[in-house]
Amino acid sequence: MRPGARRYRTVLVVLALSLVASVLLALAAGSVGISPGSALRLVTWKLGLAERPRGVPASTEVILFQLRLPRVALAMIVGLALAVAGTLFQGLFRNPLADPAIVGVSSGAALGAIAVIVAGGGALLGGLGVSLAAFVGGMLTAFFVYRIARVGPAVNVATLLLAGIAVAAVISAVMSLVMSFAGEEIRSIYFWLLGGLSARGWTAVEVVGPLILLGTAGAVLLIRDLNLVSLGEERAAQLGVDVDRFKWQAVALGALLAGAAVSVAGVIGFVGLMTPHVMRLIVGSDHRRLLPAVLLAGPTFLVLADLVSRVAIAPQELPLGAVTALVGGPFFLYLLRRERRRATARA
Amino acid sequence: MRTTRSALGILLCLLLLAAACAEDDQTFSASAGAPSSRATGAAASGATGPAAFPVTLTDDDGVEVTIAEEPQRIVTFAPSMTEIVFALGVGDRLVGVAGPFDDFPAEAKAIRQVGGAGEFGVDPNLEDVVALEPDLFLTIAGGDPWKEQLRELGVTVVTLNATDFDDLLDDIGKVGLVTGSVGEAEALVAEMAAQAGEVAAAVPERTTCFFEVYFAKTLTTVGPNTFIYDLLERAGCDPVTADATSDYPEWSVDDLLADGPDVYLATSESASSVEEIADRPGFAGIEAVASGNVVFVDSDLVTRPGPRVVEGLAQISAALFAPGD
Numbered sequence: 001m002r003p004g005a006r007r008y009r010t011v012l013v014v015l016a017l018s019l020v021a022s023v024l025l026a027l028a029a030g031s032v033g034i035s036p037g038s039a040l041r042l043v044t045w046k047l048g049l050a051e052r053p054r055g056v057p058a059s060t061e062v063i064l065f066q067l068r069l070p071r072v073a074l075a076m077i078v079g080l081a082l083a084v085a086g087t088l089f090q091g092l093f094r095n096p097l098a099d100p101a102i103v104g105v106s107s108g109a110a111l112g113a114i115a116v117i118v119a120g121g122g123a124l125l126g127g128l129g130v131s132l133a134a135f136v137g138g139m140l141t142a143f144f145v146y147r148i149a150r151v152g153p154a155v156n157v158a159t160l161l162l163a164g165i166a167v168a169a170v171i172s173a174v175m176s177l178v179m180s181f182a183g184e185e186i187r188s189i190y191f192w193l194l195g196g197l198s199a200r201g202w203t204a205v206e207v208v209g210p211l212i213l214l215g216t217a218g219a220v221l222l223i224r225d226l227n228l229v230s231l232g233e234e235r236a237a238q239l240g241v242d243v244d245r246f247k248w249q250a251v252a253l254g255a256l257l258a259g260a261a262v263s264v265a266g267v268i269g270f271v272g273l274m275t276p277h278v279m280r281l282i283v284g285s286d287h288r289r290l291l292p293a294v295l296l297a298g299p300t301f302l303v304l305a306d307l308v309s310r311v312a313i314a315p316q317e318l319p320l321g322a323v324t325a326l327v328g329g330p331f332f333l334y335l336l337r338r339e340r341r342r343a344t345a346r347a
Numbered sequence: 348m349r350t351t352r353s354a355l356g357i358l359l360c361l362l363l364l365a366a367a368c369a370e371d372d373q374t375f376s377a378s379a380g381a382p383s384s385r386a387t388g389a390a391a392s393g394a395t396g397p398a399a400f401p402v403t404l405t406d407d408d409g410v411e412v413t414i415a416e417e418p419q420r421i422v423t424f425a426p427s428m429t430e431i432v433f434a435l436g437v438g439d440r441l442v443g444v445a446g447p448f449d450d451f452p453a454e455a456k457a458i459r460q461v462g463g464a465g466e467f468g469v470d471p472n473l474e475d476v477v478a479l480e481p482d483l484f485l486t487i488a489g490g491d492p493w494k495e496q497l498r499e500l501g502v503t504v505v506t507l508n509a510t511d512f513d514d515l516l517d518d519i520g521k522v523g524l525v526t527g528s529v530g531e532a533e534a535l536v537a538e539m540a541a542q543a544g545e546v547a548a549a550v551p552e553r554t555t556c557f558f559e560v561y562f563a564k565t566l567t568t569v570g571p572n573t574f575i576y577d578l579l580e581r582a583g584c585d586p587v588t589a590d591a592t593s594d595y596p597e598w599s600v601d602d603l604l605a606d607g608p609d610v611y612l613a614t615s616e617s618a619s620s621v622e623e624i625a626d627r628p629g630f631a632g633i634e635a636v637a638s639g640n641v642v643f644v645d646s647d648l649v650t651r652p653g654p655r656v657v658e659g660l661a662q663i664s665a666a667l668f669a670p671g672d
Contacts, residue, residue, distance in 0.1 A: 031464075032474045063474050066500055187467060196466055201496055315464040315472040 011283055015296035022300050026072045026307045031314050032063055039064060070202045075306040076299035077205065078197070078261045079271055081212040083298025084219045085257040086272030087291060091226040092250040093157055096280075099273035100258035103164040103251060104141040107171040109262035111178070112137020113192045117185050118178050128207065131263040134192075138259030141167060146251050155247045157233075194319035195266035197306050204264040215257040219291065222249060226287040270324040271302055274332050281335050301328065402524055407488060408506040410498075417527035418483035418503075422461060424471055425487040428507075429455050430653035431519055432485065434535055435528040442479045445471070451647070451655070465493070476502065483525060487652075509652035511577035512660075516540060518652070535654060542657040543581060546664045550583030554667055557587050557608040557635070560595060561617040562627065568598045574652050582663035584610060600629040610667055611635035614646035642666035 027043070028036040041053040042064055085100035093102065100106060113134040121129050145167050149160035182189055225246045228236040237243050258272070279293040305327055309318040403413045422443035423429045429449040432438055438454060445462035449455045459479065464472035470493050476484065477500055484497060488508035497504050505525055509515035516536045523532020558579060560567040569575045570591035579586050587606040588598060611624070611633065618624050621641045625631045635641060644666070648659030 030474050031472050032478045057478075057480075059478050059480050062477050062500055067473055067477065191466055194466065198465060201499060315462075315475070316468040317464065317466050319466060 008283055008289055012292060012296065015293060015300065019296050019300045019303075022303045022307070023072055023076070026075070026303050027064060027068050029307060029311050030063070030068060032060070034060055034064060066201070070200065070205055071197055071306065072303055073202075073205045073209075074197050074200055074264065075303045077209055077212045078265045078268070079275075079298040079300070079302025080216060080295065081208075081257040081261040081298075082268065082272035082302070083275035083294045084216050084291075085254040085261070086274075087276040087287070087294050088219055088222070088226070088250050088254040088257075089272075090276050091230060091287060092247060092254070093161055094230060095161070096277055097273070098161070099269070100254065100261070101168065101267070101269070101272075102161065103145045103255060104167040104171065105138040105255045105258040106262050106267045107168040107175070108141025109134040109138030109259055110192050110267050111141075111171050111175050113263075113266075114175055114178055114182075114189050117188050117192075118182050128203070131204070131207065134263035135259045138262055139255055141171065142251060142255035142259070146248070153244050155244060157247070160247075160251075192266040195268035195321040196309070196317065197265055197320060198317060200264060208260040208264050211260040212257060215253050215260065216295070218249070218253045219257075222246070222253070223287045223291055226250075230285065230287075265320070268302070268321045268324055270321070270328045271298060271305075274324075274328045275301055278332060278335055281339050399529075400527065404505075404521060404524065406504075406506045406521075407508040407518075408491070408494070410504070410506070412503060412505050412525075414483065414503055414505075414525050416482070418481075418525065420479065420481045421483045421485065421526065422471075422476060422479060422481040423449070423485045424462065424490075425485075425651075426451070426647075427509075427651040427653035428485045428487065428522070429458075430651065430655060431522050432526065434654040435519075435523055435526060435531045437526050437528050437531075440526070442481060443476065471497075473497065473500065485522065485525075509574060510572065511574060512543060512581060512656065515574070515652045515656065519654070539654065539657050543660055546657075546660050547581055547583075549664065549668075551668055552583075554584045554609040555587055555606075556584035556610040556612055556667070557598075557603060557606075559611070559613040559617050559624075561614075562624075565597045566600065566603075567595055570594045570596055574656075575649050578649055578656060578660055578663065579612070582660055582667060584663075584667055600627075600633070603633050604629070607634040609635060609640060611641045612644055612663070612666075613641065614644050614649070616646045618643075 024036050024039060027039040028034050034042075038053060038056055038060070041050065042056065042061065044050040045052045046065065082100050085105075086098070089098040089100065089102050090096055092098070113130045115137075116130050116133040121133075145160065145163045146155070148163040148167075149155050149157075179186065179189055225236070225241050228239050228241050229243065229246060231239075233243050236246075261268070275298045276290065276294050279290055279297055283289045283293045302324070305323045306320055308327060309320045309323045312318050312323075400417050401413055401415045403411065405411050419440055420442045421432060421437070421440050423432055423441060424445045426445070426448045429438075429441065429444050430451055432441055433452050433455065438452070441455070441458050443461045444455055444458045446460045447456075449458070449460070459475075461471045461475040461479070462469070464470045464475075470490060473493060473496060476497065481502060484502050484504045486494070486504065486506055488506060494504050494506070505521075507518040507521055509518050516539060519536050519539075520529075520532050523529045523535075556579060558569050558575060560569060560575075568588050568591070569579075569586065570593055571586075571589055573594050576586055576588075587603070587608045588596065591598075613624065621636065621639055624641060625636050630636050642663070644659065644663055648655050648662060
């Protein structure tokens with residue numbers, strides 16, 4: 001066994017336990033208290049592993065399975081999608097500042113959603129019309145940015161980065177314009193810009209769940225290429241990686257994941273930037289070790305952040321994007337400092 | 348070695364997701380089982396007479412709602428609805444109201460408040476609503492996403508949105524229908540119609556007016572399709588905002604200076620004194636303000652489409668045609 005393997009295994013176990021614990025905590029906490037024990041017993045009963053616990057009112061069941069569980073599940077898959085998309089983009093750009101918004105997906109998605117809301121289509125397809133528009137907007141923007149950066153078969157990563165930033169800026173301006181026509185719809189628009197997981201129900205999970213699992217599976221298949229490309233594009237090409245195809249795949253998967261996440265949860269920052277980064281500080285930058293850690297940490301982070309947003313000033317909710325930055329930022333800075341200090345001590 | 352671990356991590360995650368997703372096809376009814384035992388109690392008491400349940404109606408959101416049995420656990424999500432329910436004599440069946448604005452009658456203040464949730468603090472807390480196991484949720488227009496979710500959770504949601512006084516009388520009849528107090532509703536509607544008729548009959552001559560909803564650097568008033576506009580017309584004044592295209596438009600002081608309404612109406616919430624209004628830039632030049640023809644209306648009486656609007660109507664009318672008041 002290689003040195004460090006034991007530590008890595010411990011890290012994974014701790015991450016997995018954190019995920020389970022945060023899910024249970026999120027199921028238990030809320031304006032109607034359900035003890036983690038009751039929650040666990042109800043869940044095991046639902047899974048057919050135990051008898052229905054006695055003395056639990058029917059309304060508790062409804063609250064748990066139709067309000068909290070879909071919300072926690074949505075937090076998990078959205079956290080997963082953003083964290084994996086962040087890992088892909090950071091790997092592709094070999095830049096730790098890359099996040100799921102980098103190729104314009106988030107702003108494109110938000111614009112799609114806002115345009116439909118302002119045009120009065122907020123209720124289309126039972127509200128899913130807005131999600132669909134967000135997804136299409138995100139994918140189109142990513143595709144557009146990719147096309148700008150592509151000359152012949154070759155894609156310059158630096159151009160891709162700059163084009164993404166420029167396009168996002170233009171879209172932000174367009175959004176401000178569209179919003180001036182919003183009138184009474186401004187509330188639902190702010191919801192998109194701030195991001196959040198409230199009042200979504202199971203439908204959102206059912207719609208984007210498969211997309212996100214698909215995108216995540218695709219990312220797992222790219223692990224080897226991600227590692228090789230991190231050695232530099234030329235080395236990767238020499239080692240047999242079809243670099244241009246890899247770039248296309250990474251952008252497509254990242255856009256798919258980020259677009260799916262934004263389409264149901266609005267723009268939630270920091271998860272995609274921070275999760276892969278923090279995990280890299282803990283388990284190293286080998287994607288074979290990094291990705292499994294990210295798969296566990298992304299959902300945990302967003303489940304906890306959403307929990308805070310729900311209960312901090314209950315019954316009102318904090319904007320989820322603000323919580324992710326507020327909770328995540330300081331922790332991130334702490335890890336960054338600690339890592340720097342260690343590096344200096346080693347040198 | 349490492350690949351197996353990667354696979355393990357992914358598998359774990361997927362497992363958790365699968366567990367979470369497995370629940371969706373189960374539908375629970377929040378009120379299932381609970382009402383049957385209570386309904387017998389109500390029938391025995393017979394307080395509201397024989398009601399024709401089940402009742403089916405299409406509400407103001409265009410949703411067809413069926414109420415199987417006489418509701419015994421009602422949640423209202425608008426102060427006007429709370430007032431109507433109390434006026435129909437079924438206030439004792441209220442188990443939840445929206446928030447601190449549900450302040451009339453005084454008993455309403457003691458009822459559990461389920462509002463204040465959501466990103467903007469104006470949505471109901473769905474968990475609290477479900478925990479109350481209501482068999483009727485009465486509300487006004489707006490909040491489509493959470494309404495849809497409440498319906499999915501098995502809560503009977505009825506939306507009634509009064510656009511003018513006649514519509515309000517109609518809505519009170521509907522509240523009577525869905526709460527099993529048809530007789531009480533008919534009596535209340537007849538009384539309110541009679542009072543409104545008295546006010547209309549007492550109008551000596553029509554006058555022009557302006558209604559201030561609120562002032563915060565810009566002035567907001569009411570358009571012709573609003574409930575308040577209808578009350579003003581019934582009280583005997585023609586608002587100078589007849590050509591407004593939206594319900595609560597911003598209005599320029601210049602127009603007011605030009606139009607010169609006879610009376611300037613403000614609510615108790617938008618301003619506290621004539622001096623305060625006259626101190627705003629340009630307002631002192633408005634004829635009604637300069638001559639002191641400013642009337643303060645209790646906003647609760649005119650902004651809540653409930654039983655007390657007839658009091659608001661009488662208040663406006665009295666102020667319009669009682670010079671020197």
